[in-house]
Amino acid sequence: MIEETIRHERSAYGASPWDIRERMALLLWQVLWPTLCGWTPKPFNGWRVFLLRRFGMKIGQKCFVHSRARIQKPWNVEMADGACVGDRANLYSLGRIYLGAECIVAQEAYLCTGTHSREQPGWPLVTAPIRVGRRAFVGARAFVLPGVHIGEETTVGACAVVTRDVPPRCVVVGNPARLKETKTVSSNNEANA
Ligand SMILES: CC(C)(COP(=O)(O)OP(=O)(O)OC[C@H]1O[C@@H](n2cnc3c(N)ncnc32)[C@H](O)[C@@H]1OP(=O)(O)O)[C@@H](O)C(=O)NCCC(=O)NCCS
Secondary structure: OOOOOEEEOOOOOOOOOOOHHHHHHHHHHHHHHHHHHOOOOHHHHHHHHHHHHHOOOEEOOOOEEOOOOEEOOHHHEEEOOOOEEOOOOEEEOOOOEEEOOOOEEOOOOEEEOEEEOOOOOOOOEEEOOEEEOOOOEEOOOOEEOOOOEEOOOOEEOOOOEEOOOEOOOEEEEOOOOEEEEEOOOOHHHHHOO
């Protein structure tokens, strides 16, 4: 869970941990996404993907990003082929987010890569990457904490709060999310491996 955890030092209390270049990119992104994409209907997915790529997001083939998805820093997000980000899903990508092939991040799910170190004065920002495995499903309004890895073909139930890594091919529900059952891998999934 702690791999690639980064502590972002700040010059002074309240100061931004990002350099001027990144802050300018953030500002531009925050203006352009709602203006050029936020209103677009579903079939304009290609246009949204185009803009996201221009802002450094790595997006494979046949990915879908809903117009009302919120992506904090597209340059920190990687989507493998067929991954899908739903309506009002929130990719809070202060740290890196990896979405595996054909995974689904459902409506209003929140992938949160940032927190604060409460042990240090000034509570510096700490980021850790989130990985969603291939063909995993993150249910509506689920909340995924920094550093969590969701295994392949795993289902995170609606409104679950995922605080720890989740193994492949299982179902977790609740707050904190706990194992519900183990799934059997279907032959269809094997065929697509
Ligand atoms: C997790 C989920 C896949 C489980 O589905 P299921 O296997 O059909 O589960 P069931 O409906 O048979 O419920 C089984 C038990 O799990 C509980 N449960 C199911 N989903 C739950 C959830 N999200 N959170 C907490 N408990 C849940 C049920 O209350 C039931 O408990 P009980 O046995 O004590 O009565 C499903 O409930 C879910 O959350 N789906 C996500 C829906 C969603 O996000 N849709 C987005 C649009 S596509």
